[in-house]
Amino acid sequence: xxxxxxxxxxxxxxxxxxxxxxxxxxxxxxxxxxxxxxxxxxxxxxxxxxxxxxxxxxxxxxxxxxxxxxxxxxxxxxxxxxxxxxxxxxxxxxxxxxxxxxxxxxxxxxxxxxxxxxxxxxxxxxxxxxxxxxxxxxxxxxxxxxxxxxxxxxxxxxxxxxxxxxxxxxxxxxxxxxxxxxxxxxxxxxxxxxxxxxxxxxxxxxxxxxxxxxxxxxxxxxxxxxxxxxxxxxxxxxxxxxxxxxxxxxxxxxxxxx
Numbered sequence: 284x285x286x287x288x289x290x291x292x293x294x295x296x297x298x299x300x301x302x303x304x305x306x307x308x309x310x311x312x313x314x315x316x317x318x319x320x321x322x323x324x325x326x327x328x329x330x331x332x333x334x335x336x337x338x339x340x341x342x343x344x345x346x347x348x349x350x351x352x353x354x355x356x357x358x359x360x361x362x363x364x365x366x367x368x369x370x371x372x373x374x375x376x377x378x379x380x381x382x383x384x385x386x387x388x389x390x391x392x393x394x395x396x397x398x399x400x401x402x403x404x405x406x407x408x409x410x411x412x413x414x415x416x417x418x419x420x421x422x423x424x425x426x427x428x429x430x431x432x433x434x435x436x437x438x439x440x441x442x443x444x445x446x447x448x449x450x451x452x453x454x455x456x457x458x459x460x461x462x463x464x465x466x467x468x469x470x471x472x473x474x475x476x477x478x479x480x481x482x483x484x485x486x487x488x489x490x491x492x493x494x495x496x497x498x499x500x501x502x503x504x505x506x507x508x509x510x511x512x513x514x515x516x517x518x519x520x521x522x523x524x525x526x527x528x529x530x531x532x533x534x535x536x537x538x539x540x541x
Contacts, residue, residue, distance in 0.1 A: 328352060329508065331385060331395065336434050337483035337490065338397060340444065340456050341383065341540065343532070344435055347515035348540060350385050354378075354509035360387050361507065372504050377403070378479060381453030383510040383540050386481070386501050396498065397510060398491050401449065402480025408472040410493070413462030413486070415447065423448040430458050440488075455541060460487040469493055477503045513538045 333346040342348070352361055356374035359367050365387070378384055378400045388394040402408040407418050415422040430444035442458040449455075461467070464487050472492070474480050478500035483489025490497050514537060519530035 328511075330514070331397070331510070333397070334435075336432065337485050337488060338383070338399075339432055339485040339488075340430065340458055341399075341484045342397070342510075343516065343518075343535070345517045345519070345521070345532075346513055346535065348510050348513050350508040351511045352508040354382075354511075355384075355503070355506045358504045358506070360392075360505060365392070372506075375503065377503075378506065378509070379453070380451045381449050381455060381541075384479075384481065384501075385507040385510060387505040387507065389499050389501060389505055390497060392505065395507065396481075398481030398483055398489070398501075399455065400479050400501075401482050402472070402474045402492070404474055404476050404478060406474045406480065408474060408480050408492075410467055410469045413459055413467040415482070417450055420450070422450070424457075427456065432458075434488075442487075453541075455484065457484045457486055466493055472500075475500055479503070479506075510540045512540060 328349040329352055331348055331350055333342045333344055333348070336344055353374075355376055355378055356372050357369055358372040359365050359369045362368060380400060380403060382400045383397065384400050385395055385397045388396050401415060402417065407416075409416045411421075414424060425446045425448075427444040427446055430442045431439055432442070433439050440460060442460045444456060444458050446454055447457050459467075466487065472480060480492045481498075481501055482491045482493065492498055492500060513535050516532035516535035517527070517530050518532060519526055523530070
């Protein structure tokens with residue numbers, strides 16, 4: 284005979300307790316997953332997508348990339364919603380000339396922009412005849428031939444592609460539709476202390492630091508991080524997954540950004 288018999292009421296009483304325990308375990312799992320995701324996004328890497336062609340040919344519309352949040356230290360803009368918790372910038376490291384950097388637009392401090400850092404604090408920057416000049420010296424520009432791209436409106440642009448080599452030896456590609464547009468002949472810009480000068484690689488189709496009223500100089504506090512690597516790229520709509528076999532740009536997956 285069973286020494287510890289269970290009646291029907293005992294069996295019924297254990298089920299709600301088990302359901303509550305399972306629910307609590309689920310809640311804890313979700314909480315930990317969200318907390319880890321926020322920590323990674325805040326202190327390590329944050330994903331971004333490219334919606335415009337201002338960085339062509341380096342970055343294409345439909346590229347998805349990881350931004351290193353630790354590269355320049357941390358400010359309030361490292362946090363979700365730019366929470367004003369971090370004073371100024373901590374663990375600060377200066378960007379290097381040629382870095383592709385994500386930053387909060389200085390004129391509204393909310394919109395994410397991505398440009399190449401060409402000017403450091405104290406530099407003078409000017410574009411003359413399409414040629415970038417840094418501290419009065421023309422940056423080397425080597426022609427790589429014609430380059431055609433289609434913008435988000437379906438319009439084809441015939442451009443010239445160049446390899447530009449900055450004073451620190453960093454080399455990257457840019458495109459130009461011509462060398463006589465207003466943005467190809469600018470004033471002399473004096474980069475203020477603790478600020479940077481950013482330009483798009485699509486030189487004639489980029490709102491960047493040349494436009495002082497719209498973008499202007501980039502305060503160090505506004506830096507979000509350095510664009511390091513592509514992890515996904517698609518030439519069409521991300522949500523049209525049935526078209527992925529034809530629209531995914533596999534050759535760009537895991538490309539280093541430079």
